[in-house]
Structures are given as C-alpha cells and as structure tokens.
Amino acid sequence: MDHDDSCNAVQCIDGSGKDIKSSEKIPGGEKQNLPEEPTLSEGCAPSKPKSAKKQKTTEEESTTKEKTGNAQQINKEQNKSKTNTNPTNRQISNASAHYMSDDDDNENNSNNKSFARITRSSLFSSKLSIRFDDSDEEENSSYTSWAQRDIAEYRNGYPDVRQYPQIKDNYKFYANKMPSFPHGDYIDNIHDKWFGDYHRLEIHHGYIQWLFPLQEKGLNFSAEPLQKHEIELIKNDMKALKRILTSYILMLDFYGFELVNEKTGEIRRLPNDNYKSRFRNLNTSSHNYLRITRILKCLGEFDYEHLKFPFLEQILRESITENTLPNCLRSCKDYWIETLKSRDERRAIRLYARELIDYQKKGIKPPQSHCAVRPTTSATKKPKQSPSKTMKQRNDSD
DSSP: OOOOOOOOOOOOBOTTSSBTGGGOOOTTOSOOOOOOOOOOOTTOOOSSOHHHHHHHHHHHHHHHHHHHHHHHHHHHHHHHHHSOOOHHHHHHHHHHHHHHTTOSOGGGOOOHHHHTTSOHHHHHHHHTTOOOOSOSSOTTOOOOHHHHHHHHHHHTTOTTOOOOTTOOHHHHHHTTSSOOTTTOOOHHHHHHHSTTOHHHHHHOOSSHHHHSOOSSOOSOTTSOOOOHHHHHHHHTOHHHHHHHHHHHHHHHHHHTEEESOTTTOOEEEOTTTHHHHHHHHHHHOTHHHHHHHHHHHHHHHTTOGGGHHHHHHHHHIIIIISOSOTTHHHHIIIIIGGGOSOHHHHHHHHHHHHHHHHHHHTTOOOOTTOOOOOOSSOTTOOOOOOTTOOHHHHHHHO
16 A cells, blocks of 8 residues: 655644634633622621612623623634535545545644644744654654555565566556556656646546556555566666656656756756745645655666655755745655665765754755765665765766
8 A cells, every 4th residue: 555644734623623713712702700799797788789789790691691692603604604615625625635544644634724824934843843863763753663664665675565477557558558547548648748737637646656656556446566577677668767757757847846967866946936836735735745755666666766865855955944845844754765775875865954954943044055965875876976075066067
C-alpha cells in the first residue's frame, strides 16, 4: 500500500470535530449569575421594599435570558452559513477526506479551509521545533513501525515481494502500447495534453500509480505493482526510461517547479509569479504529499536517484527560509528524506536543514551561495567531486 504522512498543518479543529472559530462565545452570550440578595439583620429595615427588589431581579434575569437566546441564535446562523450545502462540494470534500485517511501521520490531517485562518508566522514557528537529527532511528520521529518497515523494504529493493513474470502492464504503458486506467490515456498523450492541466492533475487520482509505479500495491486496483523484470525492461528501453523523466517534469510543473539540469537534478521555481498558485495548492492539499513520496521512490527504482537530493534541498529552502511551503516540512523530514538510499545523503540533507533552521532562529537569511553539499560517497553513480564544492558550484561547472 502507498503510504505517507498526512500534512503537519496546525490543528484548527477541536475534539468535537467543530471549527474552533465557529464555536467562539459571543460576548454577553453567557447567562450571568446575579449576586444573592443579602439577608437582613434583625431590627434593620430595608431601604427598598422587598417586592421591588424581587421585581428588579426578575427583570434582570429576563434581560439576561433574552441576550442568551439572541447569542445562541446568532451562533446557529453563523454555523449554518458555514455549512456546505452544495452536493458537489460535499462529494469532493469526502473524496479528499478518503485520501487523507490513508496518511500515516495524523498531525497534518487538517481542514484546508481552517488553514487560511492561521497566520503564517504562528504556523511557521511550530515548524522550527522539528528536529533533523542524524540518527536514522529517531525516537521522537512521527514514524510508525509500519512506515519504518515500508521504507526499509524499499531501500533494500523489496526482497520479499512476490514476482509475477506474466505482468507487463507498467512496461507496456511506458512503451506507449497501452493506456492507463481508469479514465486515463497513453503516456505520450498524458505528457502532451495533461501538462499544465492543473485541475485534472489535482482531482484525478488514478494516473499517479501509472506514472510512478512501485513494487507495492496502491489504491488504484487497475494498476499492477511494478515487477523487477519490468524495471529492467524499462531501463533497457531508452524511450521508456526518458518518459519517466518527462513524468517527473510534468509533476514538478504541477507543484510549481521546473527542472534546470537533468544531470545534476537542480530545480527552481516557475518563472515570474506562476509558482505562487501552485505553492498555495501544494501547501494545503496534503494528498499530494503521498504522491511526492511515491514519485521519489519511483525515481530511485530507475536511474534517477540523483534527482532526489536537489528536490529535497529546494523543498527545505522553500519551507524553512522562504516560508512558502511550511506544511511540507514534516513530510519532508519523516518520509521524503527517508527515500534517499544513501545514508550519507540523508545525513547531509538533514545537516542542511539544521543550518537553515539556525539561520532562521537568528533572524538571518542565508546567502544565496549556501547550498546542501552532496557527499562523494553517494549512491547516484555520478563522477566524484571535491567535498568542498557546493551544489551551486557543481551546477555551474556542468
């Protein structure tokens, strides 16, 4: 099964499942307890008739009840106005909730509409408490034991997964010989016609397992798990292998990035302000975090392991320094970094995250030249470089 974290957005929903803001008490709406009437001492005459005081108390209680009733009515109207009565919207919301429920980390499972009420500064301050320790077995990680086993199986190449020699759907799809299901298309048509179709890429949940197959069963039962013999078939078919890179470029654009260098894997924001709407969508649509985990895993199954490190570097910069993708930070720490097969790379990218957090806590923006340094003992099978060189220097040399 696919797995990932659910998004680590600040919780805006109380234990009852109701929006906190909608349950705020309106000033004056509570019933006030009036002080008890003092007991008169013997021989002391009241300054006012007792009946008059009772009448006044009754009037005050009546006024208080009226205020309470009005406040409750206002509260009901506010809640009613926030209720989504559109059947289509309810259907989309329920579908989104279904995919959210498949996340392993419930900390990020929040209502997207509630996210808009949280200030970026308050949300970001909670992100700075996330620790990027060197250990691969962190006790304070939000990993579940199932997720740890899942990532270990992936790094080890799924040694116990049963193989079916007759299955070749994934290779046929990437050879452009069969379409994806359901409601899909041939791979070349998807690359050509779906590129930039952000609405379709967001709401269509059947294509992602075809574009990025894994050796594990996913939610789309029309897609077969990737077989080891299919990996070799795709690697030996240069056109099919190139199409996997094109699929990665398609999804980078959907998330607001573009690939700068195929050899180094360097990515950057889309030009002008085109990235902004895509970042907003990525920051609030947590089901895309499961997709990113799948994408990174799939890249590692083929000859594109070297693309992961620059992607994670850019995500950390946007999440910590620029504060444009703060919701991605938890998933990046607990899942995306863990897809790196090289332990040295995992430690190097965590070190980079700690450096960015230190800069942020000091109120200093790191220089543009400050980049993550990829270790020389990397599993990327790239030519060795001097460990003192930064990613930017290596990109320039290319």
